[in-house]
Amino acid sequence: MVPPVITALDYIGIASPAAREWETFGPDVLGLEFAGRGTEGEVRLRNDDAVQRLTIYPADENGVAYFGWGVGGPIGLADMIGRIQAAGFDVANGDAALVEQRGVSALAWFTDSFGFRPELAYGLLRRPSTFRPGRAMNGFVTGDGGVGHAVIVVPDLVVADDFFTRVLGFKLSDTIEIGSVSASTTATQGTTRWRCLRFREWSAATDSRRYDFGLTCNPGPMGARKGDGIERRQSEPRPTDHS
Numbered sequence: 206m207v208p209p210v211i212t213a214l215d216y217i218g219i220a221s222p223a224a225r226e227w228e229t230f231g232p233d234v235l236g237l238e239f240a241g242r243g244t245e246g247e248v249r250l251r252n253d254d255a256v257q258r259l260t261i262y263p264a265d266e267n268g269v270a271y272f273g274w275g276v277g278g279p280i281g282l283a284d285m286i287g288r289i290q291a292a293g294f295d296v297a298n299g300d301a302a303l304v305e306q307r308g309v310s311a312l313a314w315f316t317d318s319f320g321f322r323p324e325l326a327y328g329l330l331r332r333p334s335t336f337r338p339g340r341a342m343n344g345f346v347t348g349d350g351g352v353g354h355a356v357i358v359v360p361d362l363v364v365a366d367d368f369f370t371r372v373l374g375f376k377l378s379d380t381i382e383i384g385s386v387s388a389s390t391t392a393t394q395g396t397t398r399w400r401c402l403r404f405r406e407w408s409a410a411t412d413s414r415r416y417d418f419g420l421t422c423n424p425g426p427m428g429a430r431k432g433d434g435i436e437r438r439q440s441e442p443r444p445t446d447h448s
Contacts, residue, residue: 210281210288210374211274213351214418215329216258216307218270224248224263231259232339239339243306252338252345256308256330258352271314271322273307274373275351278327285325285373286313292372299324318368319359356419365420375418 221227224247231237231250240249240257249257262270276282286296299312310328317323338344347353359365369375 210276210284211325212277212281213275214272214353214355215255215275215309215326215351216260216273217352217355218247218260218262218273220262220264220266220268220270222263222265222267224261227261234340236338236340236342236345238337251336252352253347254331254333254336255347255352256332258347269321269357271324272355273309273312273324273326273329275329276325276327279311282311282313282325282327288372288374289315292368299326318364321357354418356421358421360422362420362422369418369420 223230227248227250228239231248232239237250237252237259240251242248243260245262247260247262249260251258260270274285276285289296294315294317296313296315299307299314304310304312307324307326308330309326312324312326314322314324336344345353357365370377
């Protein structure tokens with residue numbers, strides 16, 4: 206297994222027919238702060254001092270637009286690009302407009318085996334002491350771990366697990382099985398299998414999250430669920446590409 210370079214899940218983009226509703230749902234229900242609209246009509250939300258954490262794009266169907274993985278700096282970005290290219294994926298560098306849109310110093314992106322779009326970035330802009338939750342609350346668990354944790358649904362758990370551990374450098378935290386499960390690459394009907402992954406060492410004394418990213422298997426549908434205060438299921442076969 207390669208050493209980890211990813212340092213945080215910095216941001217997430219999703220597509221939704223109800224994007225406009227997130228302007229009120231995000232602040233009023235979830236306690237997120239509305240951070241404005243983008244040039245495509247996207248709704249930007251945040252749960253800490255980062256300029257944006259969750260962006261919802263108007264679309265005809267629900268889907269995952271991208272995951273933004275923090276890689277620490279230019280050395281980490283170059284390292285990750287090399288790993289991903291060595292694994293057989295084409296990697297594109299984000300242009301100036303995309304970098305500005307994401308609020309980072311630099312980024313690169315690629316399309317993985319399941320059609321998801323991971324982005325690798327560093328330098329996410331933060332404005333200290335500016336976060337104002339949309340409703341009265343204690344706040345969110347963010348900090349060094351980023352926006353929160355997410356779980357993606359994939360049709361082949363073995364392929365996904367290999368990619369995230371062997372290529373991206375994640376470590377296994379826990380395996381959760383609910384129901385009867387076989388040794389095959391996909392779970393049988395009525396069975397849920399979760400693979401909980403970490404990109405950091407875990408300490409019971411200091412970490413409030415046991416895992417950073419999760420994989421679960423459901424042959425056919427793909428998508429994501431967002432944790433730490435936001436939970437929204439996506440189940441479309443392909444993500445919407447927003448660049």
